[in-house]
Amino acid sequence: MGATFTSFYFLCFYACILIIYYLIPRKTQWVFLLLSGIAYYLLSGNGILILYPVGACLAAYIGICIMDRTESVKGKRAAMAGVVLLLIGSLFVLKYVNFGINTINGIAGLFGAEAAVLGGLKFMVPLGISFYTFSVLGFVIDVYNGIAVPQRNFFKLALYGMYFPSILSGPILRYREDGEQFFTPHPFNYREVTFGLQRMVWGFFKTLVISERMRLVVDTVYGNYGDYPGAYIWLATVCYAFQLYTNFSGCMDIVLGMSQTFGIRLPENFETPFFAKNISEYWRKWHITLGVWMKEYVFYPLLRTGTFTRLSKKMRERFGKKRGKQFTTFLAMFALWFAVGIWHGGNWKYVIGSGLLHWFYIVSGELLTPFFDKFMARFRIDPKKRLVNIFRILRTFFLVNIGFVFFRADSTADAFHMLKGAVSVWNAGILFDGSVFTLGLDFIEFTIAAGSLLILLSVSVMQQKESVRERIEKKKLPIRWMIWYALLFYTILLGNYGPGYSAAEFIYQGF
Amino acid sequence: MSREEVFDTLNEVFRDVFDDESIMVNEATTSDDIEDWDSLEHINLIAAVEQEFGVKFTMGQVVTMKNVGEMADIIMSQI
Numbered sequence: 190m191g192a193t194f195t196s197f198y199f200l201c202f203y204a205c206i207l208i209i210y211y212l213i214p215r216k217t218q219w220v221f222l223l224l225s226g227i228a229y230y231l232l233s234g235n236g237i238l239i240l241y242p243v244g245a246c247l248a249a250y251i252g253i254c255i256m257d258r259t260e261s262v263k264g265k266r267a268a269m270a271g272v273v274l275l276l277i278g279s280l281f282v283l284k285y286v287n288f289g290i291n292t293i294n295g296i297a298g299l300f301g302a303e304a305a306v307l308g309g310l311k312f313m314v315p316l317g318i319s320f321y322t323f324s325v326l327g328f329v330i331d332v333y334n335g336i337a338v339p340q341r342n343f344f345k346l347a348l349y350g351m352y353f354p355s356i357l358s359g360p361i362l363r364y365r366e367d368g369e370q371f372f373t374p375h376p377f378n379y380r381e382v383t384f385g386l387q388r389m390v391w392g393f394f395k396t397l398v399i400s401e402r403m404r405l406v407v408d409t410v411y412g413n414y415g416d417y418p419g420a421y422i423w424l425a426t427v428c429y430a431f432q433l434y435t436n437f438s439g440c441m442d443i444v445l446g447m448s449q450t451f452g453i454r455l456p457e458n459f460e461t462p463f464f465a466k467n468i469s470e471y472w473r474k475w476h477i478t479l480g481v482w483m484k485e486y487v488f489y490p491l492l493r494t495g496t497f498t499r500l501s502k503k504m505r506e507r508f509g510k511k512r513g514k515q516f517t518t519f520l521a522m523f524a525l526w527f528a529v530g531i532w533h534g535g536n537w538k539y540v541i542g543s544g545l546l547h548w549f550y551i552v553s554g555e556l557l558t559p560f561f562d563k564f565m566a567r568f569r570i571d572p573k574k575r576l577v578n579i580f581r582i583l584r585t586f587f588l589v590n591i592g593f594v595f596f597r598a599d600s601t602a603d604a605f606h607m608l609k610g611a612v613s614v615w616n617a618g619i620l621f622d623g624s625v626f627t628l629g630l631d632f633i634e635f636t637i638a639a640g641s642l643l644i645l646l647s648v649s650v651m652q653q654k655e656s657v658r659e660r661i662e663k664k665k666l667p668i669r670w671m672i673w674y675a676l677l678f679y680t681i682l683l684g685n686y687g688p689g690y691s692a693a694e695f696i697y698q699g700f
Numbered sequence: 701m702s703r704e705e706v707f708d709t710l711n712e713v714f715r716d717v718f719d720d721e722s723i724m725v726n727e728a729t730t731s732d733d734i735e736d737w738d739s740l741e742h743i744n745l746i747a748a749v750e751q752e753f754g755v756k757f758t759m760g761q762v763v764t765m766k767n768v769g770e771m772a773d774i775i776m777s778q779i
Binding site for chain 1: 740746759762
């Protein structure tokens with residue numbers, strides 16, 4: 190069938206599930222969703238790999254049962270630590286062993302080793318491992334911390350861990366907030382179902398019309414960057430920013446919309462991230478559920494360890510309150526950003542592009558804030574002025590794009606070569622002499638892409654004030670229908686499809 | 701210690717942590733009301749409150765605390 194939500198076969202599968210879901214007795218809806226999740230996983234790839242998410246849910250279930258039954262703090266801690274070690278251990282072995290091996294080989298190469306010191310290992314990695322592992326782990330840790338109610342039914346826990354709309358690409362779930370609704374009966378609600386379907390159409394529009402067009406330009410330039418220096422690289426990188434955003438957020442619109450048709454609300458993962466005025470704000474708007482997970486289960490616990498508390502005290506005594514506090518926070522943030530980067534994959538390009546580079550930005554921002562403030566005061570620039578905010582948005586977008594060069598390039602070395610190529614050749618003229626129409630999109634295709642991006646921008650601006658779906662809902666029936674059918678046909682007619690009427694894989698399904 | 705006294709002390713801690721003498725916290729104050737109260741400062745604030753009152757917040761309380769009123773409830777339950 191293929192795992193991609195945009196595939197024709199998947200849409201047939203989903204339509205059958207939706208119809209049956211509202212025809213069967215409501216008490217059995219959750220069982221049906223679990224069975225659908227299992228069927229989806231089995232049909233999506235190598236069926237035997239389903240044993241991994243099932244194993245993860247089983248480990249979590251056993252751990253939670255032990256924590257639920259024992260009064261001993263030590264026993265609870267041992268059960269929680271056991272599950273954490275098992276799940277993180279399997280994630281590490283499946284996704285990151287080769288990262289360690291490649292890094293050791295790279296270091297050995299620097300010291301003159303001609304052949305690889307260690308041989309790489311090959312594993313079949315289950316789909317969505319980074320997403321279901323984090324959702325399940327968060328639940329186990331929350332039970333340990335006493336803020337989530339233990340789930341005593343293994344099959345219910347398995348539904349939470351293997352809920353088919355979110356298992357492959359997220360959002361990362363939080364049982365204490367999202368869990369119970371999976372098991373409550375959901376009567377057919379016309380508004381919820383139509384709202385969900387509308388959101389899915391919006392997701393298809395973003396993915397098929399915009400992302401797939403951007404991909405053509407990006408693949409051309411990034412695949413042959415030696416032939417496309419200077420402005421080509423900048424243009425392709427900006428296109429990649431929109432490709433990735435529309436691909437991932439479009440996928441989330443489909444996931445959240447699909448889930449809404451079942452009466453289940455999942456957490457939002459995006460909130461117009463390219464309108465962020467600084468990097469910290471960007472990360473509160475981009476892949477929100479990953480950021481929240483990392484904050485709650487990596488950053489806070491790390492800062493509250495005895496080692497960090499003692500270090501913080503020592504640093505404050507030595508460097509004063511402000512600098513001492515900053516030192517330990519920056520150190521913990523380094524671990525946090527390393528974790529965010531490596532979550533995307535065992536490759537330095539992810540560690541740098543989506544992790545440590547952003548750490549560097551935030552730390553630099555914190556340290557330079559007093560100088561910026563003085564500069565603004567000296568030249569009497571009002572920080573609240575619209576023009577200043579636009580400058581901040583563009584600056585943040587530029588910085589994020591540098592990270593995207595690493596994220597998209599084939600390797601870290603390629604990323605550095607591309608950045609060098611981007612600044613060493615001045616050829617801005619190619620943006621105006623028609624050269625851009627040779628990158629995979631001709632004039633008409635380029636115009637469609639630009640027009641669609643304009644629609645996306647307008648909707649994003651409107652969304653800041655009020656839900657666009659609710660706004661359309663208030664309009665008269667013919668106008669309402671016209672808007673949604675126009676979007677649907679626009680997507681059907683102008684969507685870029687691959688073989689089997691399926692767009693390229695969602696980028697985040699690889700994680 | 702009365703609830704008012706807890707809030708008086710909390711005011712001092714907040715002013716010290718966020719370096720802002722104008723801060724006045726109440727039951728409903730949240731991180732949205734104080735500009736610098738972000739995830740980076742949250743743990744520093746928690747550590748300062750723990751030190752001042754001689755209390756200990758659990759990790760669950762650290763992540764689920766919704767406003768200063770809840771913070772005061774936890775402090776009151778431990779002193």
